Amino acid sequence: MAVSPVELRLADVARAGFQELGGSRELLGELAAQLDKPVMQVLNGFVGVADPDAALTPILRLVEQHQDRARALDSASLARFCLLVGASPALGNFFIRHPERLEQILAGGGRVIGLDEARSELLRAIGAAPDALPGTPLTAEAGWVALRTRYRELLAELSLYDLLAGRDGRATDVFEEVAHCLSDLAAAAIDASLQVARATLLAGESGPPIQAERLAAVRLGIVGMGKCGAQELNVVSDVDVIFVVDSADESVVEGEALIRYGTRLASETMRGIQDPALEPPLWELDPNLRPEGRQGPLVRTPGSMQAYYSRWAKAWEFQALLKARPLAGDLELAADFTRDTREAVWTSASRTDFVGSVQRMRQRVTEHIADEDLEVQLKLGPGGLRDIEFSAQLLQLVHGQYDDRLHVAGTLDALRALVEGGYIARADGERLGADYRLLRVLEHRLQLQDLRRTAIMPTGDDELRVLARASGLAATGSDLRALWEETKREVRKLHLKIFYAPLLSAVAALPDEELVLGSDAALARLSSIGFRDPAGAMRHLAALTRGTTRRARIRRNLMPVLLGWLSNGTDPDYGLLAFRRVSEANLGSPWYLRLLRDGTDAAERLMRVLSSSRFTADLLESIPDAVAWLERDEHLAPRALAPLVEEMRSLASRRDTAAEAAVSLRAVHRREVLRLAMGRVTGVLSDAQVSGGLDAAHTALLDALLSAVRRDSAGSAPAGFELALIGMGRFGGGELGFASDIDLVAVYRGGAGENEGAAASPEAVSRYAMKIVGELRSLVSDPKFPVDLDFDLRPEGKNGPIARSLESYRSYYARWSVTWEAQALLRARAVAGDAALGKDFMTLADELRFPPQFPEDRVREVRRMKARVEAERLPRGGDPRRQLKLGPGGVSDVEWLVQLLQLEHGGAHESLRTVSTLGALASAVKLDLIDATDAEQLEESWEFASSVRSALKLWNGRGGDFLPTDWNDLEGITGVLGWESGRTTELEERWLTVSRRARKVTERVFFGYAEGERFPLQ
Structure with missing residues (x-):
């Protein structure tokens, strides 16, 4: 005898998760009476259900319409039915229409179904349709209903398995298994629909009938793409396919007839899955990833496919083919297609601007999202599933040119392979994998509710509460919202880090032979890109990449790109040697290789520093952890005097003797000089900033x-x-x-x-x-x-x-x-x-230095001293015009001229009382002591000479005051200055030009010579 609803307390109803307490208590009493069970036993079946209120009505309707079947359910089966319908009211409505296997499904407690079993079940279902007489073709309508009904029964079993795992907190653990099963179910459904389609065409239900012999000769291979191809399908999603058609007997059907029959067969197969019928469609069978998309023919022959992909396909089409696999129909024909396109897929990254095109495509996907959906898009929005998928796919396509281990279709399989291969950090890969599972579970639960495609996260408290309970990922709706926001932020951060890493574009552009270390082609390549000792370089490479550890694999992945960047420097041989030394010094630093692989600029900057500046490379060997500064410009910025003084005084105060203090102080000083040198060689710092930092x-x-x-x-x-x-x-x-x-x-x-x-x-x-x-x-x-x-x-x-x-x-x-x-x-x-x-x-x-008067005899004395310096101190044997310091138009000319102006006028003008050469020159212009054009020419020469002297020191570590005549040294200077290679003649011509102009000003303004007089050193 059922308990009266009055005896069911509202508190009990609330604890079970119901929101409409009064109405639910009344309906629970009615349900208990219909089932002839105690009301508390019925209520307990709703505990832990995602949405008890939504589940109650369809369950009550099923009991009313199929009372005998409902009363046969024991307590465990009833609880499972509540769990299933609470997460998917749509499946509850399905069982109202088709209750035949409900008791069997619930008693089984849910299960996963393999591909062979799913095919067998669905093919048996369409063969057992009520109006199908033995030996006669199946009608389209009956076949569709039978297929869709049995499919949803199998889907209910899988969903029950998934939901029970979710209730135990294992939803993300079973995700891959569930997604794999959904993909198998889809493949089996398409195969069954293809069988109905063949029967339909034979019977002439849609257009003229096709002779059995002709239809039998039509081979239709169905290639799975997207998530189904990768065996990670959603509960309800478009199933992307490509249809390939061929003839089993060209004497029976070929040419236009083959295409026509293949098109009808493919179209009818699609109708069986997605056209309206007594039983609603399953999902959309989408062929728009085919060549030419919607505008292209629905089916193509293998030859037509090959011609298209070899001549016309765009980058995104090869990215799509990454997930292609034989799905249904003629599996041999579909397998031939995937095999024939593999090489094109894995060489597509070498196409011009491949990486850029993929990156822009991801941006366009985001741009096309409606503003109101941007922040709630689980799939396409920033921090969503597409960010993870695009990151993995781009890395696969770029590095998969050379590493077969990356030739996998699934996103999670790809992340595991990328981690194992050392292409992404283990922590990053594992984090992305966990985030992907979480987002996919949420997507599954959203789609399960109404059995419709959706990827929009709810914003309302009630909807979030239901989703949290359905997924088992959070206790409350607010907790789920926080988890979702945190996951989005993390995914977006990792996506930006990986997807836009500069190594991707560099690897994509590598010639093939660079990846085969030790080969003759690699030796020739090393020589061709500027290594003077390719055999020596190969020895360094062997030392750097030797071994089977993950660290060695990462270095092997990096080296081809790093070699290209080293070759952009003036001395790649020394750069490679220095890189080996720095790498060995950082052997115990877990961040080092991760920085080079994942950093935005660090790897390229390091190669530039090591191959362009011996001065910096030598310093870096003594402070190898300074490599980390290369990642961010602010780490290369000069430190201000006050904090440096404070740091050094603090260090000195903690040492017992001055000698001990000196060791620590010199290390800090060396560190700061290295910071400035790295900043200058990488172009982050100007010469003026370097001056301030050195001071x-x-x-x-x-x-x-x-x-x-x-x-x-x-x-x-x-x-x-x-x-x-x-x-x-x-x-x-x-x-x-x-x-x-x-x-x-x-x-x-x-x-x-x-x-x-x-x-x-x-x-x-x-x-x-x-x-x-x-x-x-x-x-x-x-x-x-x-x-x-x-x-x-x-x-x-x-x-x-x-x-x-x-x-x-x-x-x-x-x-x-x-x-x-x-x-x-x-x-x-x-x-x-x-x-x-x-x-x-x-x-x-x-x-x-600033006397009230500076008489003419002292002016003449300064001029005589300058002439004497030029006559006596210029080194013999060298071309004085190449002397940056003492030569005509050099640093000395400018400084002596400015200093004479200060001596003459500093007593009267406070603005001239500065220790800065350029500051005094600027003041002299304002005081009309020198023409602005003359001052500009002096400043240009002084700055250029100063810059070249510094660059020479950075380049060879020795420095010098002469502009070198050796081409290699000139190339080294241009490299430090950030000029393109091959501009050595321009460097020489520029110095000779600016110094000649400055010398003319010096002779006229400093020495007081008139135009046309004979000048010293001319």
Whole structure:
């Protein structure tokens, strides 16, 4: 006896998951009465169901219309039926129409069905249609109904299996098995529909009948494409196919008749799946991936297919063929088609702009989504299934040219193969695989509800709650929304990382022989792309790629592309050697190969650095983890002075001695110089940025190291002792390049107080100061990176004491100073040590370098000194026109001219009181001291000479002041400057042009010669 609905509490109904409590309680009571079961037992069947409210009505209708069948269901079967209908009210309505196998399906608890069994079941179903007499053809309508009915019964069994797994939290675990089974069901349904189609054409139900002999000679191969081809089909999805037709007997049917019969047979097969009938269509059988799409013929012969794909097919068509497999009909004919197109598929990536075309196609897919659907598209939107599928397919097509292990159709199989082959990071591949399963489970559950194609995520709370319960992926609708948003973000991030990796385009464009290391063709290729010692290069390659580990596989995948990038540099042989050393140094760094493979710019930039700059490559070997900086521009940006000083002072304070501090400080200094060198060679930094960065690095090193040296000897320091370092030359002017010296002078004061009870004599203070400076010079020298402090600009030059007191400087300048020393002070700047003393020294320097008057005799003296420098200091034997520093129009010409203007007018014009050459030149233009055009020509020559000197240092590690005559060195300079290869003549001509113009300005403005006079060095 059924329990009265009054005895069923609303709280019990709510706990079961119902939303409409009052109405549901009444219907549950009615259902219990119809089934003659206790109402609580009936209610328990709805616990855990996705949408109990939606399930209740179709179940009640089935019980009313088929009471005997319904009452035969035990409690377990009833609960399974509730679970099935709660997730798919559409299947509930199906069983109202066709309840015959319901009890058997529910008792079985769901199952997966293999291809052979599915074919057998569906073919048996169409052969057992009620109006089919033995030996007579099956009618189309009856065949369609029988096929679709049995298909949905099998689908219900599979769905029940899937839902039960989902209730246990295993929906993503069984996804591949379920998708494989759905693909098999589709193949079996198409085969069955083809059999109905043949019977229909024989009987003449659609058009004129075809003779049995002629129809038997028509071979129709059906090739599965898309998800069905990859055996990862949805619950309801278009099943993409291509029809191939051939004749089994050309004496019976051929030519136009073959195409005509094949077209009718294919069309009728499609009708059996998708045309309206008493039992609704299953899904759409879509042939639009065929050659020429909708505009092309529905069927083609094998010869026609081959001609099309060899001549006319576009990149996307080969991408589509990636998933092609024999599906139904004449499987041998379909297999021949897939086999004949394999080579074209796996060589398609070598087509011009293949990678770009695939990337643009993905963008177009997103652009065509309606605005209101963009963020809820599970399939096509950003972070959706297409992002994962396109990422995997593009990697397959690019690398599959050379690796047969990637010749798989399924997305998950492809991700596994790509991970195993080292083409994507293991974590990335596993994450994408997990995300793909999750998204596909959501898609399956959405489509199962109404048995219709959809990929739109619901936004309403009720719909999300139902989907969460159906999938078992989240406890609530809000949890599912959060999970979906997080998955989208992760998928999109990984897609952008993988899909737009620069390695893809580079690999796609590789000649085949580059992938066969050790072959004669590879040796010839190495030679042809610029390796002077291909045998030596091959030895390095063998060392880099030896072994069977995943690390070795990744290196093998990378090397062909890296070799191409190395060849773009001036010295690929040295670059490859340096790459081997850097790689060995980073052997234990898990991020290293991942960065080269997945990084946006790192790999290409590293190859450029190593093959274009020995200076940088040598430094990089001592700091191999600096490779990581190449991924992002901001990591190559020069660091500001303040944080560098803070870092170095902190390091020094934690070391017991100055010698120990010096080791750490030199490492930081070397690190910063390397950062600047990498930034310049890669084109991230300008020469002006490099100058600022070098100034900060040198200044911070001197500051911290001087503090450490003084701390070590603090016990013997004279009372009140102060020491300051004054930058001179290009260091003082903040205009350093990689080839610049670090010019300094040292000044001290103090020592009048007592030390250990005795007054320090001036001599003792002097000795102490020179000891400090000597230790500084010794400790700053870096065995791995030469850093020399040049004190030659001090009073009396090399013959004078290396450090003087402030009063000694004052006395010397008052009595003995000559004009060149005042000129040298124009770029003096306090850089380290005691700030007050540095400031006082600069006050003294101002008195000399910016005098109120600079008489004509001193002007003539400056000119004579310049002429003497040109006559005596230019190296003999070299072409003076190629001298970047002292030659005509070189750095010296510009600086002497600017400095003369400062000496003459700096006392009257504060804007000229700057240590910057170009800053003073700009001020001189504003003060009308020099013509703007003349200043522009001077600036151009000075900047170009400075840039070339730095580039030469970066290129060969040695530097020099002459523009080389050797072609290889000239090519190296152009490479560092970022010029295209082969512009060495242009480099020479440009220097000769800008220096000639600057020299004319120098002769006219500095020397005061009139046009046409004979000039020095002309």
